[in-house]
Amino acid sequence: MNNMVSGGKKTARPRASEVSPEISVVIPVFNEQENVDLLFRRLLKTMDAIKKVYEVIVIDDGSSDNTPRMLRDWFRKRSDVLRIITFNGNYGQYVAILAGFERVRGNIIVTMDADLQNLPEEIPNLLNKIKEGYDLVGGYRAMRHDNWFRTKASKIVNILRAKMTGIETKDHGCMLRAYKRIIVDEVVKTRETSTFITALAQKFAGNPIDIPVTHAERKAGGSKYNFYKLVRITFDLMTGFSLGPLHVFTMLGMIISALSGIYFFVELFKRFVSNHHGYGLRFAFVFLLLSVIILGIGLLGEYLGRAYFAVCEHPRFVIREILEKRSTKKQ
Ligand code: UDP
């Protein structure tokens, strides 16, 4: 049992489940058996040293390795601060964070990854910024340790996102962030289906700041994002926050119609004036047009899909079990 010294007297540290915690740390976890132990050792050490009442909400996003067992073990050891939410499947990192957001009890919320690419030891820096009066502290990875493609692609997406959505956050992919409770509550209220939490939070923040954070190499396990997931998430971000893609599409459609009009008249002219026949260019033109139509249908589908889910109010995730101090609820 950890003890806290206050006013010269040794007093038992209030448990998160007894007193409303001041800080909630939210961590999504998916197949991170190689990292769980070190993560908790470093995180709990840092948080204990802050000497504030805190809780750590871990969301197991349908792990199929040893992670669930390890989380249970840790819960047994530190049920004073840990709360474990277990999904019945893999719903994605952002949905997992949302499930955590729905249950936070603290006034300040910190999010971070479980793979130790974010350093738990840097949490106090974020908390200090909140104390200074900022309502959202976004970490940005000053020196990124991902492969060349990820780093470059992420830079481009960050620039595009800023231009298209007008949301200015330096590095939306960095999850080492701190939020005042009011922002987290607003994010939860949106009932988004495919959510980009960093961008949403930025939208609701009145006084945000970006600070540089360390980005360590992933020491164990692999990234849970493959190329497909990365493209999906980028598309979500673009369509979720602006009608920009639709506008681009409309503009493209107009330009192509104009060009095809000109092309049509050139062909007419060639036919009647120089009596020339040729098909290659026309085929290329048809293919181009077809591709644009397909793109357009896909894009419309994106927006329709969002509207559909919003109307249906499908649950965004299903929880199998919650481990927390007062009671262990089965759902
Ligand atoms: N994660 C998750 N569900 C997923 C994918 C990832 O909960 O479907 C968690 C993962 O365990 C980690 C965080 O989200 O804590 C970031 O994932 P990862 O490190 O694979 O992403 P990257 O650093 O490559 O962007």
Ligand code: MG
């Ligand atoms: Mg990572």
